[in-house]
Amino acid sequence: EPQAEVLHWWTSGGEAAAVKVLMEEFEANGGTWTDMPVAGGGGDAAMTALRARVLSGNAPTAVQLKGPSIQEWYEEGALGSIQDVAEAENWDELLPEAIQYHLKCDGEYCAAPVNIHRIDWIWSNASILEDAGIEPPKTWDEFNAAAEKLQGMGILPLAHGGQAWQDATLFEAVVVGLGGPEFYRDALVDLDQDALTSETMVQVFDQMRTLRGYVDDNFSGRDWNLATAMVINGEAAFQIMGDWAKGEFIAAGKEPGEDFYCSSPSRGAYLYNVDSFAFFNVDGDDRQAGQQLLAKLTMGKNFQKVFNLNKGSIPARLDVSMDEFEFCGRQSNAELGDAIENGSLLPSYAHGMALRGAQAGAVTDVVTAHFNSDMSSEDAVAQLSQAVAASQ
Amino acid sequence: MTDLSMNDHQLDERANRNRLMKRIALRLGLYTLLILFALYYLMPLFVMVVTSLKSLDEIRTGSLLSLPREIDFSSWGKAWSGACTGIQCNGLQPYFWNSVLLSIPAVAISTLLGAINGYVLAQWRFKGSNILFALMLFGCFIPFQVVLLPMAITLGALKIAGTIPGLMLVHIVYGIGFTTLFFRNFYVTIPQELVKAAKVDGAGFFRIFFSIFLPVSPPIIVVTVIWQFTQIWNDFLFGVSFSQAGTQPITVALNNIVNATTGVKEYNVDMAAAIIAALPTLLVYVVAGKYFIRGLTAGSVKG
Amino acid sequence: MSNAMKKEMATPQTAKNILAIENLDKSFGSVKILKDINVAIEPGDFLVLVGPSGCGKSTLLNCIAGLESSTNGDIRIGGRSMTGVSPKDRDIAMVFQSYALYPTMTVGKNITFGMKVRGVAEQEQQRKLDEVAKLLQIDHLLNRKPSQLSGGQRQRVAMGRALVRDPQLFLFDEPLSNLDAKLRVEMRTEIKRLHQTLGASIVYVTHDQIEAMTLATKIVVMKDGVIQQAGTPNEIYNQPANMFVADFMGSPSMNLIPASAEKQGDATKISITRPDMEDIVLDFDREIEGLKSGKKSVILGLRPENITDSTNQHITKGQIADCRVDVVEPAGSDTFVVTNLAGKQVTARLNADATIIAGETASFAFDLSKASVFEPETGARIA
Amino acid sequence: MSNAMKKEMATPQTAKNILAIENLDKSFGSVKILKDINVAIEPGDFLVLVGPSGCGKSTLLNCIAGLESSTNGDIRIGGRSMTGVSPKDRDIAMVFQSYALYPTMTVGKNITFGMKVRGVAEQEQQRKLDEVAKLLQIDHLLNRKPSQLSGGQRQRVAMGRALVRDPQLFLFDEPLSNLDAKLRVEMRTEIKRLHQTLGASIVYVTHDQIEAMTLATKIVVMKDGVIQQAGTPNEIYNQPANMFVADFMGSPSMNLIPASAEKQGDATKISITRPDMEDIVLDFDREIEGLKSGKKSVILGLRPENITDSTNQHITKGQIADCRVDVVEPAGSDTFVVTNLAGKQVTARLNADATIIAGETASFAFDLSKASVFEPETGARIA
Amino acid sequence: MTDWLEKHVPKLVLAPSLIAIFVFVYGFIGWTAYVSFTKSRLLPKYDLVGPIQYEKLAASPRWEVALTNLAIFGILFILFATVIGLILAIMLDQKIRTEGPLRTIYLYPMALSFIVTGTAWKWILNPGLGIESVFRDMGFENFTFDWLVNPDLAIYTVVIAGVWQSSGFVMALFLAGLRSVDGEIIRAAMVDGISTPRIYMSIIIPSMAPIFLSSFIVLSHLAIKSFDLVIALTGGGPGYATDLPATYMYAMAFSRGDIGQAASSATVMMMIVTAIIVPYLYSELRPRHD
Numbered sequence A: 001e002p003q004a005e006v007l008h009w010w011t012s013g014g015e016a017a018a019v020k021v022l023m024e025e026f027e028a029n030g031g032t033w034t035d036m037p038v039a040g041g042g043g044d045a046a047m048t049a050l051r052a053r054v055l056s057g058n059a060p061t062a063v064q065l066k067g068p069s070i071q072e073w074y075e076e077g078a079l080g081s082i083q084d085v086a087e088a089e090n091w092d093e094l095l096p097e098a099i100q101y102h103l104k105c106d107g108e109y110c111a112a113p114v115n116i117h118r119i120d121w122i123w124s125n126a127s128i129l130e131d132a133g134i135e136p137p138k139t140w141d142e143f144n145a146a147a148e149k150l151q152g153m154g155i156l157p158l159a160h161g162g163q164a165w166q167d168a169t170l171f172e173a174v175v176v177g178l179g180g181p182e183f184y185r186d187a188l189v190d191l192d193q194d195a196l197t198s199e200t201m202v203q204v205f206d207q208m209r210t211l212r213g214y215v216d217d218n219f220s221g222r223d224w225n226l227a228t229a230m231v232i233n234g235e236a237a238f239q240i241m242g243d244w245a246k247g248e249f250i251a252a253g254k255e256p257g258e259d260f261y262c263s264s265p266s267r268g269a270y271l272y273n274v275d276s277f278a279f280f281n282v283d284g285d286d287r288q289a290g291q292q293l294l295a296k297l298t299m300g301k302n303f304q305k306v307f308n309l310n311k312g313s314i315p316a317r318l319d320v321s322m323d324e325f326e327f328c329g330r331q332s333n334a335e336l337g338d339a340i341e342n343g344s345l346l347p348s349y350a351h352g353m354a355l356r357g358a359q360a361g362a363v364t365d366v367v368t369a370h371f372n373s374d375m376s377s378e379d380a381v382a383q384l385s386q387a388v389a390a391s392q
Numbered sequence B: 001m002t003d004l005s006m007n008d009h010q011l012d013e014r015a016n017r018n019r020l021m022k023r024i025a026l027r028l029g030l031y032t033l034l035i036l037f038a039l040y041y042l043m044p045l046f047v048m049v050v051t052s053l054k055s056l057d058e059i060r061t062g063s064l065l066s067l068p069r070e071i072d073f074s075s076w077g078k079a080w081s082g083a084c085t086g087i088q089c090n091g092l093q094p095y096f097w098n099s100v101l102l103s104i105p106a107v108a109i110s111t112l113l114g115a116i117n118g119y120v121l122a123q124w125r126f127k128g129s130n131i132l133f134a135l136m137l138f139g140c141f142i143p144f145q146v147v148l149l150p151m152a153i154t155l156g157a158l159k160i161a162g163t164i165p166g167l168m169l170v171h172i173v174y175g176i177g178f179t180t181l182f183f184r185n186f187y188v189t190i191p192q193e194l195v196k197a198a199k200v201d202g203a204g205f206f207r208i209f210f211s212i213f214l215p216v217s218p219p220i221i222v223v224t225v226i227w228q229f230t231q232i233w234n235d236f237l238f239g240v241s242f243s244q245a246g247t248q249p250i251t252v253a254l255n256n257i258v259n260a261t262t263g264v265k266e267y268n269v270d271m272a273a274a275i276i277a278a279l280p281t282l283l284v285y286v287v288a289g290k291y292f293i294r295g296l297t298a299g300s301v302k303g
Numbered sequence C, D: 001m002s003n004a005m006k007k008e009m010a011t012p013q014t015a016k017n018i019l020a021i022e023n024l025d026k027s028f029g030s031v032k033i034l035k036d037i038n039v040a041i042e043p044g045d046f047l048v049l050v051g052p053s054g055c056g057k058s059t060l061l062n063c064i065a066g067l068e069s070s071t072n073g074d075i076r077i078g079g080r081s082m083t084g085v086s087p088k089d090r091d092i093a094m095v096f097q098s099y100a101l102y103p104t105m106t107v108g109k110n111i112t113f114g115m116k117v118r119g120v121a122e123q124e125q126q127r128k129l130d131e132v133a134k135l136l137q138i139d140h141l142l143n144r145k146p147s148q149l150s151g152g153q154r155q156r157v158a159m160g161r162a163l164v165r166d167p168q169l170f171l172f173d174e175p176l177s178n179l180d181a182k183l184r185v186e187m188r189t190e191i192k193r194l195h196q197t198l199g200a201s202i203v204y205v206t207h208d209q210i211e212a213m214t215l216a217t218k219i220v221v222m223k224d225g226v227i228q229q230a231g232t233p234n235e236i237y238n239q240p241a242n243m244f245v246a247d248f249m250g251s252p253s254m255n256l257i258p259a260s261a262e263k264q265g266d267a268t269k270i271s272i273t274r275p276d277m278e279d280i281v282l283d284f285d286r287e288i289e290g291l292k293s294g295k296k297s298v299i300l301g302l303r304p305e306n307i308t309d310s311t312n313q314h315i316t317k318g319q320i321a322d323c324r325v326d327v328v329e330p331a332g333s334d335t336f337v338v339t340n341l342a343g344k345q346v347t348a349r350l351n352a353d354a355t356i357i358a359g360e361t362a363s364f365a366f367d368l369s370k371a372s373v374f375e376p377e378t379g380a381r382i383a
Numbered sequence E: 001m002t003d004w005l006e007k008h009v010p011k012l013v014l015a016p017s018l019i020a021i022f023v024f025v026y027g028f029i030g031w032t033a034y035v036s037f038t039k040s041r042l043l044p045k046y047d048l049v050g051p052i053q054y055e056k057l058a059a060s061p062r063w064e065v066a067l068t069n070l071a072i073f074g075i076l077f078i079l080f081a082t083v084i085g086l087i088l089a090i091m092l093d094q095k096i097r098t099e100g101p102l103r104t105i106y107l108y109p110m111a112l113s114f115i116v117t118g119t120a121w122k123w124i125l126n127p128g129l130g131i132e133s134v135f136r137d138m139g140f141e142n143f144t145f146d147w148l149v150n151p152d153l154a155i156y157t158v159v160i161a162g163v164w165q166s167s168g169f170v171m172a173l174f175l176a177g178l179r180s181v182d183g184e185i186i187r188a189a190m191v192d193g194i195s196t197p198r199i200y201m202s203i204i205i206p207s208m209a210p211i212f213l214s215s216f217i218v219l220s221h222l223a224i225k226s227f228d229l230v231i232a233l234t235g236g237g238p239g240y241a242t243d244l245p246a247t248y249m250y251a252m253a254f255s256r257g258d259i260g261q262a263a264s265s266a267t268v269m270m271m272i273v274t275a276i277i278v279p280y281l282y283s284e285l286r287p288r289h290d
């Protein structure tokens, strides 16, 4: 009988409800689901636990993992294959190519995706924008113009939480918005030194400095949801945050497209964060059977839909009907399609999709140091290139 | 009596009054300061309690430090048995018992080990015993992050990874240093003649320990138990690393409630959960705090 | 130490010895604490070890009890060598300075604990407890905890714990030193009586010489881990082997006065020089070792009770001298008077009703019949 | 307490009193520790407070020092009422049982710290320190820490700290009780000498009666917070006001023997009944209070030194009796012999060379000229 | 055989604990030191590559910040916790009527883990939510208390919270120490004419040197181990302005997957610990005559 012990960090009410669907399906198929939630630090705590589990030879059957860390774990010899399920279910057809890349280890599937988060969203308070006569910004120039105007009116333009990962989230949105998809890929996926030291990168840091001017003094250490609450309460106009912020708006009784808007500064590009389950090498038929079943159900249409309705993201497989999704979800899905076609579907560096931990960490160290001090853009660029070189 | 001595008397009186006034002023200042400090210490607890009693709406809109407009206990119930700590939404309750199951034996065993180690190191010294004690003490100071990975490998090799006994082992091992320190410093104040008398009486090592030393140890046992219980109950790092589904201690669950990354935050529930998780240790401090100082005076402080 | 005595101590190995210690050495690390100790006692003996603090008395006792292992030499109890025998198998009982009562047990339990450990039958325990409790008059205290007892009561309980054992040898380590003066005197008599009643063999450590004198049948005086003298109380008191023993035993202690001895024909004269007064010249009726003729610096040892006021009727003529009185200490039963001879304080013991005033001059009688004379350099007794 | 004495104590308020305590009461909570204490001393007096442990000696001293506030009554030092005056303003110095040296300061600093705090000039401090250090012979120790000193040296330093203060009144709380017997005797003499040299006024607490006897010019005996007797050492020793004082003062203590007194014409006879031997009948040459004629049960108080061996030449005829000897304690300078009279242990003090054997019968001489007689019920002295 | 057993019981009894300590403390330190010379990333690897991890560490500005912070935090934390603990102890020693409750209030932060109190502190110190806004609401418009969000000052807020948590324990240590000071010394000083503050300053406090040492050791090990405190309060931010060695090490090992680097920082930490602890152990355990 299939067994699954699942390590994840979806512990808030909405998230829990979302994964619960999977558990119910899993148990309906005769499996036993053992829940192993570890929240905290955006998965840091879970990763700590995972490492201890793997080292003690007691790996969980499935783990919420994403991006390059899947490959990293595979290289450590810890991951198993679910190629059989993937072939049987024809995953190659159902998933965008860019995303398949993250899930495959040496050409075989070793992880199953659950969703696609869009990172580069600008959330805005509809009534403020209407009062100021501003459209939701679509480029950084528009954003700057809008922010100037709002500032003139005594309204705080940008709600931001000063935590390293939030700084990074801002940063990558600026990189893709100013530099375009190619530049983004060179700079933050390939860590190309030319790109990192280019004039564009200097402009990126300039824009970061500009954004810093739109943020209140007390942003430091603020949780993202408190920043969202500022937008909801009309204390600030914008927040740049992944689509989970939507959940806060909805929980506060706001209607997407009416009470608040979602727009992207990325000019057609799309920064994604795909959560997935990776499957570790485990002993015992029951647990291996559990992995197969879990992989299959994860990619199931129903789960993909229900999970993402709850979570604010959109399904990873492309053939799920978006009818039940709200405005921003549908917009996200539509722009995803465009991005796939333009080849501007890009992995989020801030959320660990583009780089390995050490490299991403090195970039973030510089970004956050710059944002939280009066470092010049040139210095930041120099430090960035140095830190990246050192981390390789 | 003569006039002169009357004067003396009046002078005495006035001096007395002045002294009294000065004393009262001093006392007043003293109490004021003490209360100010008390406020500093109570502030976080105040914030937590107040927040736990507010509704979510009020938290979103109001000042965090203001008193609740309406007292609402529902978040306490939710934290205990309804908050989501993962897929299950059973609150802290199941994890609470894990922690109880873990900490009581771990505290008992590490205290007993500390007692017997302290007994040896204080009363049965042998060549090199001081160096061994120093080596044990050094174990108190190792940062726990450092040992996570090798400990995981070791627990795996011992086949107790992810089990409560495994977690207990970790806590016991890293508690030994402190418990031994407490007991040793307590037992060195007991005259060696007691052991000698018992030896002549025919009692052996264990007999002396159980019949004579253990019965005099309550003060230091209190100190040790408080210390160990606080450490073990509050531990998160070991708890999260060396547990698996079903054996996670309460701190991990609390963390899951409080630190959800991309979900909606329910601060009132968070705070209620935090207080519930801290209740046992708080209780221990309130009930046994008196004995804590007494125990420290009795042994672990060298004056 | 005289040669004769040395010999006696060196061959103690006779069947009747209950305790025999031969050539015992004991070191802690590199520090030698006990050096070549030889002691033997017979059944019923009451051996008292005296000496200043830190001289190794407790260490010696612990060696006998097996609580410390000796570095060298042999200890025999009841004729059996004790090497490697653990304390509990040595058939000894011990009473400690701090009493070492088990703090959490009642008096009764304290006393019976040893028997319980050894598995003595419940009934037998009770019987012995009753017996000992009656003997020591602590029957009404049996249910109290040690903390609820007075010092003297604790002391009794500690003795009770030893007595129920009925061992071959009792060891006492300064059992009275934690008591106040009055109680100490009482308990001293009690111990003496117990010894006389039970006829037990006892080794007893103290640094109180009065205790030593009153209790012992045999005294061993130690200093820095070396035996200075062993003998009966009388020998030790009246013929101290050296100045250390002379000074140590007796309270107030023996006056040790620098003097010079001179052979004048058959007679020996001892004279004490004083800067401000005329010399005191005293007749001495014994031979002084090494003084064949001429003059010699010596130390004259005179006990306070041998310097009395001149109205004392024992005194032979010519032994009376005037001295200035420094301090007068009436002690009720006696009056002690301190004067200054040859730069040293000298104490005299006078009658309680002696009327003498500090600062004035009084005449004292010197009784040299019990005086000792010491060699100034070595401190050894020469007469 | 005799009425005459009570009166003397109740009106101590004369100008020349350096310390006067009137009707002092002290309670801790509901427990009365000191009850109606009246004491006065004149400049240069050496007042010793004695009494068993817990009788309130330290409490009284602390009241004088201002370390405890009294519940009732008045304390005057140098004629000034001390009510509400803090210890530091009382112009007193105090020496404690544990010496209470400041552990982190050197000996020199310990002694000068009080002066430093008062802002005495550096030079003056040094001068006084030198003076006192020389007086106490601790000049070579001034740079040591207390932990590096022996007990006797610490004791000296504690005294030094008091002496530099040059106060109106010195208070000593059992300053010698932590020293061993030998050192105690030495320091006792030293304190006596200091008192004689400086002429200081001293209140001194001890529970050692020998200390009390030798040091005091005036002794106050306390029990349970009540003064039992106040007087000179001689009065206390020879005319104890009651059985408690009689028993408490003197070592070994006074023998208190149940006896019956009978008036036979002009003569008074005291007889001691013995079950196994014939009665001892002794002549008594003073009047016994309340005995006009006939017979009366009394307690005969006899000091050990007044029971000697019959060869003693002082003794009047008819006062010799035979007794069985229980215990013999040769103490070097004397021999103490314990016998049993009327069911009580009775100690006799014999010469050191007395040859007497436990278990046998010997004849003793009873000197009743210094005997006390007590009322059995109240314990009060009646002759 | 039984004799042998009897003689060696104490050692045998100590053995399990000792073995555990040797494996779990010294073995692990050794393991960590070894791994610090490898290129281990996600999981430990055992091929030695020389001191490159230390070179990287030395070049890392973040590590530099962490060390500087440890110095600032360590010194201030120890200083304030000691001073406040001492002051509280002295005040509580003045025969305070409500000593029991007050003592419990001062002590209770020890009972709470920072997972619990971190959020509350974050709010209190946050200028927009906590003290600053409360004071401004009360009418003190210019009241500013924004250390938490100032990269140069944020580390001091960590000190505030750290002191809050630990000073109660120090208070307990000192109170216990004060309670065991020989009462006669204080009486002697009073008679000697010394005022109460002076008695504390010149006599009692100097005599509590061993307690200063004990609390220094306890506090310094807390400072070096400080982790929860930073994570809960600032998350190491703003930027990495409040990083400490322990958080650096943790970040490297668990979020960055750079175990080699983590091991090297851990080794440096252990060396700092050793430098502080070994002299203490030496002084504590050298043979004394007591």
Ligand SMILES: Nc1ncnc2c1ncn2[C@@H]1O[C@H](COP(=O)(O)OP(=O)(O)OP(=O)(O)O)[C@@H](O)[C@H]1O
Residues within 6 Å of the ligand: C028, C033, C051, C052, C053, C054, C055, C056, C057, C058, C059, C060, C207
């Ligand atoms: N375990 C030990 N290690 C090292 N030295 C010791 C030990 N025990 C005792 N000593 C030393 O041995 C010497 C003798 O000590 P011991 O206790 O026998 O003296 P003592 O004669 O009993 O003195 P006291 O009258 O003070 O009890 C002392 O100098 C002491 O410091």
Ligand SMILES: Nc1ncnc2c1ncn2[C@@H]1O[C@H](COP(=O)(O)OP(=O)(O)OP(=O)(O)O)[C@@H](O)[C@H]1O
Residues within 6 Å of the ligand: D028, D033, D051, D052, D053, D054, D055, D056, D057, D058, D059, D060, D207
């Ligand atoms: N602070 C206090 N509170 C309550 N009772 C006290 C206090 N101090 C002393 N006592 C009690 O007062 C009584 C007298 O104590 P005090 O210390 O004066 O006796 P003492 O005569 O000095 O005895 P010792 O000879 O043992 O020093 C004792 O019964 C003691 O228990």
Ligand SMILES: [Mg+2]
Residues within 6 Å of the ligand: C057, C058, C059, C173
């Ligand atoms: Mg000894």
Ligand SMILES: [Mg+2]
Residues within 6 Å of the ligand: D057, D058, D059, D173
């Ligand atoms: Mg006292």
